[in-house]
Amino acid sequence: MLKDTLQWRQTFDIESLIQQDLKNDLDLEKVVFNHGVDKQGHPVCYNVYGEFENKELYEKWFSDGEKRLRFLRWRIQFLEKSIRMLDFGPGGVNTVFQINDLKNSPGLAKRELRVATRQALQILQDNYPEFVEKQVFINAPWWYLAFYTMISPFMTQRTKSKFVFASTAKTPETLFKYVNPEHVPVQYGGFSVDYCNCNPEFTINDPASVITIKPATKQTVEIIVNEKCLLVWELRVLGWEVSYSAEFVPSNESHYTIIIQKARKMSPADEPVISHSFKISELGKILLNVDNPTSKKKTLLYRFKVCPLAE
Known part of the structure; x- marks a missing residue:
């Protein structure tokens, strides 16, 4: 041979x-x-x-x-x-x-x-x-x-x-x-986009997490923030048909919760990946909420990055 x-x-x-x-x-x-x-x-x-x-x-x-x-x-x-x-x-x-x-x-x-x-x-x-x-x-x-x-x-x-x-x-x-989802092209359910500057903060080397959302349940992703920064995140739910919202909850209980994204019904016709950023000036946490009202389990992908604020 x-x-x-x-x-x-x-x-x-x-x-x-x-x-x-x-x-x-x-x-x-x-x-x-x-x-x-x-x-x-x-x-x-x-x-x-x-x-x-x-x-x-x-x-x-x-x-x-x-x-x-x-x-x-x-x-x-x-x-x-x-x-x-x-x-x-x-x-x-x-x-x-x-x-x-x-x-x-x-x-x-x-x-x-x-x-x-x-x-x-x-x-x-x-x-x-x-x-x-x-x-x-x-x-x-x-x-x-x-x-x-x-x-x-x-x-x-x-x-x-x-x-x-x-x-x-x-x-x-x-x-x-x-x-890993960060290496899978967007058209196949992942985060990787060729020839695109839609979110230059992320590359194929930035790891993503995968969560399975059970039918008729709500999933919350909690991101603890211990410094003043610009927090950038990406999120997608395969097939969507869910509601998505985001908020910042300060550690100081006397301060108000800030609504970053009001609850929004996402359909399969929406862009596959949602990108958001939020300037954080005090300690607290970001909550990403996904409500799955359907009878099917859903796959949630997300990743985030902490960027220092410019002097």
């Missing part, structure tokens, strides 16, 4: 491929991209198959054999560059965490994509074994789960142990088992 791989790398001219500039193919940046790391430090690679529902994009990459080969070379180049960023020293991170988004995926219906996918899988199996830590399939439709159930008896236990499937409703919950 090693001999065959070395021969393939020479025939495919991997070293020359690595040097090629494919930056003009920016439409593929939404199809395959690296974003953050999992809880064990493995780089996370997203494969978004629904992008191929775009007819123009599909024709550009799969309408004939030459275009499919071009796509294949781009995908191998992306993989090679990702692998060369891994650490193969003792104790190093030497595998990639793969997330496959099947939302609006063309599936098995489009022959050209099916052929290209089969070619890519064959190359990966033959020449890049054991480079994947986990394969997580999110937004998985029922037919995909049925297909996997049918073929799983033919897989080894080791291979099956790497596969995880999640329906659309279970996607954020499943991702948070393996990837």
Whole structure:
């Protein structure tokens, strides 16, 4: 197998491929991209198959054999560059965490994509074994789960142990088992936003907390403040359909509570992440209140940062 791989790398001219500039193919940046790391430090690679529902994009990459080969070379180049960023020293991170988004995926219906996918899988199996830590399939439709159930008896236990499937409703919950919410893109239920200065106070390195809110209950997040500062926080509830309010309660009981945000009914149509800040001039605590009147449990994500006041 090693001999065959070395021969393939020479025939495919991997070293020359690595040097090629494919930056003009920016439409593929939404199809395959690296974003953050999992809880064990493995780089996370997203494969978004629904992008191929775009007819123009599909024709550009799969309408004939030459275009499919071009796509294949781009995908191998992306993989090679990702692998060369891994650490193969003792104790190093030497595998990639793969997330496959099947939302609006063309599936098995489009022959050209099916052929290209089969070619890519064959190359990966033959020449890049054991480079994947986990394969997580999110937004998985029922037919995909049925297909996997049918073929799983033919897989080894080791291979099956790497596969995880999640329906659309279970996607954020499943991702948070393996990837912290600050590393999960906003479109998948997390806090991480690419190319956005909407809240520059936070980065992918600022940790977030996750709380499950039971049906028909109220959850209060208490943030104790022991200094004069500007407190900045982010908050989101997956699916919303809850009421949200915020207030500052001074430690001095003779002082009044300050309402920062009146109780507001949040709907799924609202912006996914709420950002707030409050200038604190005395000791006390911030209370973030989320009232879940629904019969479903809700997932609350939040994080905050204490910023010193300017002199």
